[in-house]
Amino acid sequence: MADATKHQVAIVGCGIIGRTHAQTIAERPDATVTALVDGDIAAREALAAQLKAAGQPEPKVYDDLTAALSGSDISLVAICTPSGTHAALAEQALNEKKHVVIEKPLDVELTRARRLGAAAARAASHGVVSSVISQHRFDAGSAQVHEAIQAGRFGQLTSAVATVAWWRSDEYYASAGWRGTWAQDGGGALMNQGVHTVDLLLWFMGRPVNIQAQALRAAHRAIEVEDTVVATLTFESGAVATLHATTAAFPGGRTRVSVHGTEGGAEVEDDRLRRFNADGATDDAEVDPGEPGGHQAQYDDILGAIASGGQPGITVQDAIDALATVRAVYIASTLQRPVKFIDVLEGRYDDVDVSRGIRLPPD
Known part of the structure; x- marks a missing residue:
């Protein structure tokens, strides 16, 4: 009982x-x-x-x-x-x-x-x-980076780089009928594997303003969604970022988010803090990889x-922002032009068929 x-x-x-x-x-x-x-x-x-x-x-x-x-x-x-x-x-x-x-x-x-x-x-x-x-917002390294940004210890943020370089086999996608489908998976490398990294990027950099992107199916022909995507984002602060996600990087690489500013920056790799410079210091003595927070x-x-x-x-609104960013990437790839984040968030692109934006490489 x-x-x-x-x-x-x-x-x-x-x-x-x-x-x-x-x-x-x-x-x-x-x-x-x-x-x-x-x-x-x-x-x-x-x-x-x-x-x-x-x-x-x-x-x-x-x-x-x-x-x-x-x-x-x-x-x-x-x-x-x-x-x-x-x-x-x-x-x-x-x-x-x-x-x-x-x-x-x-x-x-x-x-x-x-x-x-x-x-x-x-x-x-x-x-x-x-x-x-x-x-991953509860990982010690990610929390340290967020606190430093909020305190202005990196100076003016100028740019960021976020990458998820993973490998998923054809067997992985075939293991469940919903995987790799638009209806239930909602996207591929970015929506499924990369959404945590998108969330961290927004947590560090704030809401984006403009997004442009290219999405393709580079290695997995049997799925509907992308297995590789690259995007550039401009934020309200004027900072820019590149976002990359793939499940076509055999045998599987690392997940990394780097932020850069005029007084310092940091790099979180595979959920641990690997570099941290702040307040104009050139050393990274404050680096403490810490343990990932996890679901617990x-x-x-x-x-x-x-x-x-x-x-x-x-909150649910935090997750809506992350979802809107992912959708904006797909919409920008489909339309082949930059889109405004706020337009996606507020529904002005809801009727865009993003499945048309996934490109195939030449045979």
């Missing part, structure tokens, strides 16, 4: 990322998984067995969220389903006054994301917390916000 003093958590989606959330919650003293939701019986039963083997109370299992909400005393819902289903499920949970954690990205369509943003604002007025996973650190933040009645460190 579940401990009534703990948050009763429903995991919606029992695949790879659902297992990550379940394991994270199982290690906490203040929460327990009491419900698993997945139409795939084998997936939910496997996760139930995993939790039981870890000494956790056996959760109830459900085919859909509606059944779980009516059949269990749930206080927190973790959305871990394919990306294109996130917003609708999260809105359903919020309408039932349940706290919500949404795995990245928020969704793949801005129309649904905006609707969820309105639902989250309404729910917040009743003390209901919603947050979107972007756990973000759950600390989310459950802390619930306990205090405050806002979580990452």
Whole structure:
């Protein structure tokens, strides 16, 4: 029987990322998984067995969220389903006054994301917390860079470079029917693998103003979406950035965000701080790679916000901004011209078919 003093958590989606959330919650003293939701019986039963083997109370299992909400005393819902289903499920949970954690990205369509943003604002007025996973903001190195930027220790920011150079095989994309599709994945290397890096770039540099881009399918012919994208962004401060994401970099490279200013700069590589110069100093004596925060650190933040009645460190609006940036990249590639971020954010490009913007290399 579940401990009534703990948050009763429903995991919606029992695949790879659902297992990550379940394991994270199982290690906490203040929460327990009491419900698993997945139409795939084998997936939910496997996760139930995993939790039981870890000494956790056996959760109830459900085919859909509606059944779980009516059949269990749930206080927190973790959305871990394919990306294109996130917003609708999260809105359903919020309408039932349940706290919500949404795995990245928020969704793949801005129309649904905006609707969820309105639902989250309404729910917040009743003390209901919603947050979107972007756990790398809680990495020690990323937090140190953000604090330095806020304090002006890098002087005037001039530029940034963000790159995600990964490899994903054809077998990876074939492993689930939703992978590499516009309807459920919402994009490729940038939307799926690169959205965390986009979020960090915005956290460091602020909202972009103009975006131009090229997206292509360089190595994976069986998917609908891009496996390589390069974009340039101009920010409100006047600083510029390059953004690169690929799943066609065999055998897989590194993830890196570098920021540069007139009095210093920093580089975060594979979630750890590798370079840090500030206040006009030429050495990087303050570098402390630290440990990545991971999902556990973000759950600390989310459950802390619930306990205090405050806002979580990452809001639904933060995730809408990241999604709008990704969509702006795809729209700029499709239209073959720069687009304004605010126009994308406010829906003036919602009717653009971004699938037309993915280029193929010559045979």
